[in-house]
Amino acid sequence: MTPVTFPHDDHRTPPASDPATGPEAQRGPVSVPLALPSRLTSLRLADFRNYDVLRLELDSRFTVLTGENGAGKTNLMEAVSLLTPGRGLRRAAYPEIARVGGSGGFAVQAKLLGEDGEVDIATSVRPDAAGALSRIVRINETQAKSADEMLDHLRIVWLTPAMDGLFTGPAGDRRRFLDRLVLTVDPAHGRRATDYERAMRSRNRLLSEDRGHDSWLSGIEAQMAELGLAMAIARGELVGLLQAMIAEAPADQPFPKADLLLSSGYATEDLGGPAVALEDAARERLARQRSLDRAAGRTLEGPHRADLAVTHRAKAMPAALSSTGEQKALLIGLILAHAKLVRAMSGTAPVLLLDEIAAHLDPGRRAALFDIIDGLGVQSFMTGTDASLFEALQGRAQHLRVDDGRVG
Numbered sequence: 001m002t003p004v005t006f007p008h009d010d011h012r013t014p015p016a017s018d019p020a021t022g023p024e025a026q027r028g029p030v031s032v033p034l035a036l037p038s039r040l041t042s043l044r045l046a047d048f049r050n051y052d053v054l055r056l057e058l059d060s061r062f063t064v065l066t067g068e069n070g071a072g073k074t075n076l077m078e079a080v081s082l083l084t085p086g087r088g089l090r091r092a093a094y095p096e097i098a099r100v101g102g103s104g105g106f107a108v109q110a111k112l113l114g115e116d117g118e119v120d121i122a123t124s125v126r127p128d129a130a131g132a133l134s135r136i137v138r139i140n141e142t143q144a145k146s147a148d149e150m151l152d153h154l155r156i157v158w159l160t161p162a163m164d165g166l167f168t169g170p171a172g173d174r175r176r177f178l179d180r181l182v183l184t185v186d187p188a189h190g191r192r193a194t195d196y197e198r199a200m201r202s203r204n205r206l207l208s209e210d211r212g213h214d215s216w217l218s219g220i221e222a223q224m225a226e227l228g229l230a231m232a233i234a235r236g237e238l239v240g241l242l243q244a245m246i247a248e249a250p251a252d253q254p255f256p257k258a259d260l261l262l263s264s265g266y267a268t269e270d271l272g273g274p275a276v277a278l279e280d281a282a283r284e285r286l287a288r289q290r291s292l293d294r295a296a297g298r299t300l301e302g303p304h305r306a307d308l309a310v311t312h313r314a315k316a317m318p319a320a321l322s323s324t325g326e327q328k329a330l331l332i333g334l335i336l337a338h339a340k341l342v343r344a345m346s347g348t349a350p351v352l353l354l355d356e357i358a359a360h361l362d363p364g365r366r367a368a369l370f371d372i373i374d375g376l377g378v379q380s381f382m383t384g385t386d387a388s389l390f391e392a393l394q395g396r397a398q399h400l401r402v403d404d405g406r407v408g
């Protein structure tokens with residue numbers, strides 16, 4: 001696949017900042033592949049939660065999963081969400097996912113169809129000789145070096161009931177949302193975030209030991225400054241682009257527009273300067289803050305302290321003060337903008353996983369949501385307990401009934 005750089009081609013959505021002078025220019029471009037395959041055509045599961053073995057052919061851009069509580073609808077979405085790096089839409093640990101009474105591991109395999117033809121993506125988790133579960137990713141039956149390679153083929157955006165508290169819950173939830181946002185367009189972000197966390201934990205441990213360790217700390221702080229700034233800048237870029245996508249939505253769209261304000265976690269929000277100077281400043285601040293951080297027992301500044309303030313634009317009010325239904329509608333607006341952003345940046349549409357979405361919307365909003373998704377050209381999976389919630393799809397969807405780990 002030909003890598004292209006972002007911000008890029010004129011016919012796509014303009015970047016939030018000038019690519020010649022903005023932070024992206026200082027950091028180097030985000031590389032995104034072109035012509036991603038864009039539709040899952042089949043899915044196979046083995047020992048995945050309440051699924052023993054499942055083989056499913058997918059013949060529509062809309063897949064509607066209905067069934068009683070506990071049938072396995074969300075489990076199926078979770079399986080799809082594991083076709084991307086990370087822990088999936090429930091953030092579950094592997095032993096929770098492996099079917100009780102099964103082999104101890106699990107597997108998910110999918111075929112994707114796109115401009116490059118068919119691609120086979122498989123992720124399996126098996127116990128090793130010592131009994132520890134480890135994940136192997138295969139693309140076209142060749143073992144991938146890292147799960148990040150799945151992003152060359154498939155991007156996934158999801159909205160689950162667990163995200164209902166995004167505006168009111170802890171900042172960590174919003175940081176996770178930010179990181180998923182970045183990861184869906186910049187595969188390097190996951191590694192950066194993991195490495196930053198690891199370095200920060202090492203620094204906190206060394207500080208707690210209350211012994212010199214100065215040169216060791218300096219090395220760790222240099223790494224934290226580099227990784228942390230890259231994270232903050234990437235998040236800032238993506239929030240700016242998400243905001244641009246929100247602005248593009250038609251005024252009569254029934255999902256209210258949000259205004260987004262990112263705080264980077266650094267004392268200064270001006271991250272537009274030359275990379276070297278910024279990094280030096282961040283490293284020096286970390287060195288200066290050692291005694292404060294030691295007293296606090298943690299690192300007080302950095303991208304791990306970032307937060308996203310969301311405002312309901314029409315009401316000029318924090319989203320957290322909106323009603324439950326309004327918050328859901330705002331969230332849907334954000335997720336649709338996210339899907340559009342992925343499409344604009346990667347050249348193809350992501351797969352959308354919308355868990356229990358229809359029940360929260362009145363019939364007019366439901367119909368509008370289905371039409372917007374249709375217009376985006378994305379493949380979507382939606383769940384609900386009642387098939388009548390999806391009537392407005394009128395023959396556009398593949399309807400699957402889920403019953404105790406079986407799908408018909």
Ligand SMILES: Nc1ncnc2c1ncn2[C@@H]1O[C@H](COP(=O)(O)OP(=O)(O)OP(=O)(O)O)[C@@H](O)[C@H]1O
Nearest residue numbers: 049050069070071072073074075096097098099100
């Ligand atoms: N590791 C596992 N092994 C076997 N079964 C599991 C495992 N983990 C979860 N389950 C079962 O999966 C079922 C839950 O499935 P899921 O969350 O997909 O339900 P759902 O159809 O989305 O229901 P709801 O409409 O209530 O959200 C439960 O019956 C649970 O016992």
